[in-house]
Amino acid sequence: MVNMDIVYLVKKTLLNEELRYSLRSLVNLPHNKVFIIGDCPEFINEEKVYYIPNNKLNSRYETTTNHLKFACNCNELSNNFILMNDDFFILNPINEQDLNLNRGLLKNQVSFYHKNHRPLTNYDRLVENSFKELKNQGFENPISYELHTPMILNKNNLLSILPKLNNESLHCCKRSVYGNYFIKNSNTIKDVKILNNTIFNPKEERNLLSCSESCWEKIKPYIKEKFNEKCLYEK
Numbered sequence: 001m002v003n004m005d006i007v008y009l010v011k012k013t014l015l016n017e018e019l020r021y022s023l024r025s026l027v028n029l030p031h032n033k034v035f036i037i038g039d040c041p042e043f044i045n046e047e048k049v050y051y052i053p054n055n056k057l058n059s060r061y062e063t064t065t066n067h068l069k070f071a072c073n074c075n076e077l078s079n080n081f082i083l084m085n086d087d088f089f090i091l092n093p094i095n096e097q098d099l100n101l102n103r104g105l106l107k108n109q110v111s112f113y114h115k116n117h118r119p120l121t122n123y124d125r126l127v128e129n130s131f132k133e134l135k136n137q138g139f140e141n142p143i144s145y146e147l148h149t150p151m152i153l154n155k156n157n158l159l160s161i162l163p164k165l166n167n168e169s170l171h172c173c174k175r176s177v178y179g180n181y182f183i184k185n186s187n188t189i190k191d192v193k194i195l196n197n198t199i200f201n202p203k204e205e206r207n208l209l210s211c212s213e214s215c216w217e218k219i220k221p222y223i224k225e226k227f228n229e230k231c232l233y234e235k
Helices: 017-028 060-072 106-116 122-136 155-164 168-172 174-182 213-226
Strands: 005-010 034-038 050-053 080-085 088-090 151-154 208-211
Touching: 005 017, 005 060, 017 088, 017 213, 034 060, 060 155, 060 168, 060 174, 106 122, 122 168, 122 174, 151 155, 151 174, 155 174, 168 174, 208 213
Parallel strands: 005 034, 005 080, 034 050
Antiparallel strands: 080 151, 088 208
16 A cells, blocks of 8 residues: 555644654654644754644634645645544554554443543533434444544545534544545554543553543653654654
8 A cells, every 4th residue: 555644633732742752653654744734833844744834713623624624625635644643652563554443333432421421521412412413414323433543534535524514513523424434444442542540551562542631741751762763854
């Protein structure tokens, strides 16, 4: 398979150490160009990345959808590309076929939130509404693709579903909207994101890792040791 381009959707932050080490971790994933859409931290080597500035909209979900629309209309971007977040880390060498992943049935994710979250968060309610909307769009048992892992997208396919993202809940779960329409074969895994109540074991075998902002300090020593060399995307 021909190597794809990488797209990062980046919000404005003061330091964004996570992005620095996420970029370093790309050494473990064959790829072509790297695109950054949104904000570009000062440490980025803009001679080595394609930077597309884009404005923040009403919500973070609407903003990221708009960022993706800009990406899809960029002629320089490969038709198939890999979507990354600045807090995704690729810990071991993998190939593009290792990125076809799902989280299981979306109804199980909703049930988990109802069982374990009291009260439900705004995000929990948006996911529940997305589940209902996908059922209304004809998916009897919609699958969740709400993983904190890189995801392969096709520009034309993505543009075709943007009109279907007609409310905030579907903007919130656009990965699942895309996956249910276009992904036919994928492997089910548990989400790799480290949360406040997660015990992080650095010796655990894993290929992919992510973390919430509040947990960056929990995994930072491990990540800094693993990716201690500057990459070409840094000044």
